[in-house]
Amino acid sequence: MKLLLIDNSNTRTKFALSEQEGRFSETFWIPTSEICENTLTHALHGIEFDASLICSVVPLKRKVLEDYLNQHGPVHALSCQSPLGLGIDYPEPDKIGADRLANAVGVTDRHGAPAIVIDFGTAVTFDVISATPAYAGGVIAPGLGAMGEYLGRRTALLPQIELIEPPSAIGKSTQAAMQVGAVIGYRGLVREILSALRHEMDGKVQAVATGGDASLIARGVTEIDAVDPDLTLHGLERVARRVFAIDGG
Numbered sequence: 014m015k016l017l018l019i020d021n022s023n024t025r026t027k028f029a030l031s032e033q034e035g036r037f038s039e040t041f042w043i044p045t046s047e048i049c050e051n052t053l054t055h056a057l058h059g060i061e062f063d064a065s066l067i068c069s070v071v072p073l074k075r076k077v078l079e080d081y082l083n084q085h086g087p088v089h090a091l092s093c094q095s096p097l098g099l100g101i102d103y104p105e106p107d108k109i110g111a112d113r114l115a116n117a118v119g120v121t122d123r124h125g126a127p128a129i130v131i132d133f134g135t136a137v138t139f140d141v142i143s144a145t146p147a148y149a150g151g152v153i154a155p156g157l158g159a160m161g162e163y164l165g166r167r168t169a170l171l172p173q174i175e176l177i178e179p180p181s182a183i184g185k186s187t188q189a190a191m192q193v194g195a196v197i198g199y200r201g202l203v204r205e206i207l208s209a210l211r212h213e214m215d216g217k218v219q220a221v222a223t224g225g226d227a228s229l230i231a232r233g234v235t236e237i238d239a240v241d242p243d244l245t246l247h248g249l250e251r252v253a254r255r256v257f258a259i260d261g262g
């Protein structure tokens with residue numbers, strides 16, 4: 014059975030095709046703002062699949078995706094009601110972003126529990142999975158892109174910057190000074206939050222990073238144990254195998 018997996022998040026909507034567990038035959042993405050029937054028809058032209066599974070944190074785009082996919086076979090939208098294979102230790106499970114639940118499934122399946130997933134997307138999310146394993150809650154902070162953009166928008170003289178590694182901690186230009194604030198400053202945010210989370214958990218807890226800014230920020234941060242770029246899509250695949258009763262699911 015060929016599965017189409019879709020992570021509909023705020024900046025990019027990622028797609029993966031899976032026929033064999035743990036391996037994607039194809040992956041691509043579309044800016045979320047461009048998701049409409051036309052772009053989907055174009056992007057999915059010639060791609061065959063038997064069923065699809067979507068995690069969405071953008072309700073209007075989720076509707077467009079579901080309406081389109083419903084014409085092409087069974088569709089499941091991931092929620093706290095889906096067969097996640099994890100407990101949920103959280104007061105209002107239906108408020109948890111579907112991408113965060115997919116990340117929790119992905120990290121448990123691929124790296125084991127207990128774990129902390131850090132998703133460096135539009136927002137940066139930290140999600141804690143206990144040894145049980147159960148989703149235990151987490152942290153939401155501004156994403157690196159949002160932090161970088163903010164100063165350029167709210168000041169008269171500061172430019173928009175490219176989010177790249179600054180050559181030195183002592184900035185020798187406005188851009189370089191802002192890159193230090195964003196990139197090096199961001200690593201400090203990550204270290205401090207990880208330390209506080211680990212302090213509230215028992216024993217050694219691995220941290221796995223994913224999302225658009227993961228490789229840039231994780232560089233040199235020894236508190237992050239691994240970067241797994243397609244973690245959300247892998248979590249979706251795991252749930253899809255259960256929903257559609259595929260062997261190994």
Ligand SMILES: Nc1ncnc2c1ncn2[C@@H]1O[C@H](COP(=O)(O)OP(=O)(O)O)[C@@H](O)[C@H]1O
Pocket residue numbers: 022023024025026133134135136156157158159176223224225226
């Ligand atoms: N090609 C790219 N397009 C957009 N953002 C990118 C790209 N490469 C890296 N990024 C960074 O990744 C962040 C978005 O990460 P992503 O995981 O796609 O977010 P989301 O899951 O919220 O859609 C942006 O803030 C940006 O800094």
Ligand SMILES: CC(C)(COP(=O)(O)O)[C@@H](O)C(=O)NCCC(=O)O
Pocket residue numbers: 022023024070108109110111112113132134135136137138153156
């Ligand atoms: C926190 C998020 C905005 C992260 O979205 P992303 O940055 O991946 O696009 C998203 O998971 C969301 O809208 N969550 C709902 C609230 C919650 O999880 O508590």
Ligand SMILES: [K+]
Pocket residue numbers: 022023112132134224245
């Ligand atoms: K995401």
